[in-house]
Amino acid sequence: MAQLNSNYLKLKTGYLFPEIGRRVKAFCDANPDAAKRLIRCGIGDVTEPLPLAVREAMHRAIDEMGTREGFHGYGPEQGYEFLRHAIAENDYRAKGLEVADDEVFVSDGSKCDCGNILDIFGDGNRIAVTDPVYPVYVDTNVMAGHTGEADESSRYGGLVYLDCTAENGFVPELPGEPVDLIYLCYPNNPTGATATRAQLEKWVAYALDHDAVILFDAAYEAYIQDADVPHSIYEIPGARKCAIEFRSFSKNGGFTGTRCAFTIVPKELECRTDTGGKKPLHPLWNRRFSTKFNGVSYVTQRGAEALYSKEGKAQVAALVELYMGNAALLCAAAMECGLAVYGGKNAPYIWVRGPQGYTSWEMFDKVLAEANVVITPGSGFGLAGEGYFRISAFNSRTNVEEVARRFKALSW
Numbered sequence: 001m002a003q004l005n006s007n008y009l010k011l012k013t014g015y016l017f018p019e020i021g022r023r024v025k026a027f028c029d030a031n032p033d034a035a036k037r038l039i040r041c042g043i044g045d046v047t048e049p050l051p052l053a054v055r056e057a058m059h060r061a062i063d064e065m066g067t068r069e070g071f072h073g074y075g076p077e078q079g080y081e082f083l084r085h086a087i088a089e090n091d092y093r094a095k096g097l098e099v100a101d102d103e104v105f106v107s108d109g110s111k112c113d114c115g116n117i118l119d120i121f122g123d124g125n126r127i128a129v130t131d132p133v134y135p136v137y138v139d140t141n142v143m144a145g146h147t148g149e150a151d152e153s154s155r156y157g158g159l160v161y162l163d164c165t166a167e168n169g170f171v172p173e174l175p176g177e178p179v180d181l182i183y184l185c186y187p188n189n190p191t192g193a194t195a196t197r198a199q200l201e202k203w204v205a206y207a208l209d210h211d212a213v214i215l216f217d218a219a220y221e222a223y224i225q226d227a228d229v230p231h232s233i234y235e236i237p238g239a240r241k242c243a244i245e246f247r248s249f250s251k252n253g254g255f256t257g258t259r260c261a262f263t264i265v266p267k268e269l270e271c272r273t274d275t276g277g278k279k280p281l282h283p284l285w286n287r288r289f290s291t292k293f294n295g296v297s298y299v300t301q302r303g304a305e306a307l308y309s310k311e312g313k314a315q316v317a318a319l320v321e322l323y324m325g326n327a328a329l330l331c332a333a334a335m336e337c338g339l340a341v342y343g344g345k346n347a348p349y350i351w352v353r354g355p356q357g358y359t360s361w362e363m364f365d366k367v368l369a370e371a372n373v374v375i376t377p378g379s380g381f382g383l384a385g386e387g388y389f390r391i392s393a394f395n396s397r398t399n400v401e402e403v404a405r406r407f408k409a410l411s412w
Helices: 006-010 016-030 032-037 052-065 081-095 110-120 135-143 197-210 282-292 298-306 310-336 360-371 397-409
Strands: 104-107 127-131 159-163 181-185 213-217 243-248 261-264 270-272 278-280 340-343 349-353 388-392
Touching: 006 135, 016 032, 016 360, 052 298, 052 310, 081 104, 081 261, 081 298, 104 110, 104 282, 110 135, 110 213, 110 243, 110 261, 110 282, 127 135, 181 197, 197 213, 278 282, 310 340, 310 349, 310 397, 360 388, 360 397
Parallel strands: 127 159, 127 181, 181 213, 213 243
Antiparallel strands: 104 261, 243 261, 270 278, 340 349, 349 388
């Protein structure tokens, strides 16, 4: 009989968002009238159409694919040069940051990359994750066999959990023990917090001192409003020697259903081998791409390239303005309820501390039943998320205005 990967059996009952989907379906089946009023502010999925510049570029690419001369079959697994160049030039070199075109790896999503990156790291690494945390960071390490079993609080043996609280601004202190891989996400999902330059400098210094690697998720960098908040880990001197950066077109360009993202792996980033030497990670990630991935479609990459055009940049800015305007409305509504509110200023997520006496899932059920609005329970992001819930600002303005009205009518 074939043997399964027993690490999957260590996973908790279900990934957070499928569990939310299960509960929402059960509610809607039992309450068909309420189901018609349902507004989803849970999963961070965008709602607005693809920017016009993207649609026009993709139409042109489709027309190319309809001719023998313009047809594209298998492309370079790492991404077409036109998109790798546009990314490196606009997101990095134009801002004074050193990133070469061939350090850019185009993929079908940062969620995928955050898990797939583990392919090039060994089993003996000590791994640090923030808490609350984007669940993918934890679950993919469980699947890869990098953890022990989960305890009663759902924390896994073998992981170092870094508590993010209101008291520390949801930016954790440095670990009290040596770690090798460090997951950081800023602007943060789920709390909406940002890390200052000084805070990131401490993390880079720690990584350099301990030969650790920072896995830096910058999927929400386009939403940064404050001029002094870093958009990239590479703004910190020395980060090219200790950090990999993940970015996505999902939340800025509306690509959640179109699928395109990228990862930066600097050539000078090295890790130790079993024999005590050091080897660069860039060739290994390149080999992983060549072996396990056939690349993002030509049509999609032409669409992503259009986001860097003058028109594309303006249309992205308009999307960001819309969603951040939504965030402001949701923040105000939650505060009118007398709740403590965080985030929503440099990220499209609002992190709300609920009233004393409510668990995160109890708040989820209350808001679903009484306001017919789907939120995300904070405990789904980790032990430190208990007592909180997250509201996503990704929605139409009409829906957000209605959600704000319903929130103000809630009695806690």
